[in-house]
Amino acid sequence: MMKWQQHHLGECLTLLSGGTPSKARNDFWGGDIPWVSCKDMKTEIIRDAQDHLTPLGAKNGTRLVPADTIPFVVRGMILAREFPVAMTKRPSRSIRI
Secondary structure: OOOOOOOOHHHHOOOOOOOOOOOOOHHHEEEEEEEEOHHHOOOOEEOOOOEEEOHHHHOOOOEEEOOOOOOEOOOOHHHHOOOOEOEEOOOEEEOOO
């Protein structure tokens, strides 16, 4: 029989949150850097995002996460009915999801 080891959550993962670059700045948006948000979490595997940042936008409040990162939603009304979890398949920028 397998025995489970106990660990503090912080020993097993790194928790990060990102931010949202200003939507009023057109020079932040429309680039080729995926910006993952809740609306991209309708699938288990995220290969791309609906929104994309420019390099300048990516430097303003976001965090780069590598491929095979597991984002999950931590706030919003969606949590009343589900807990969206996915996996990125390419480096992406992330909001607080």
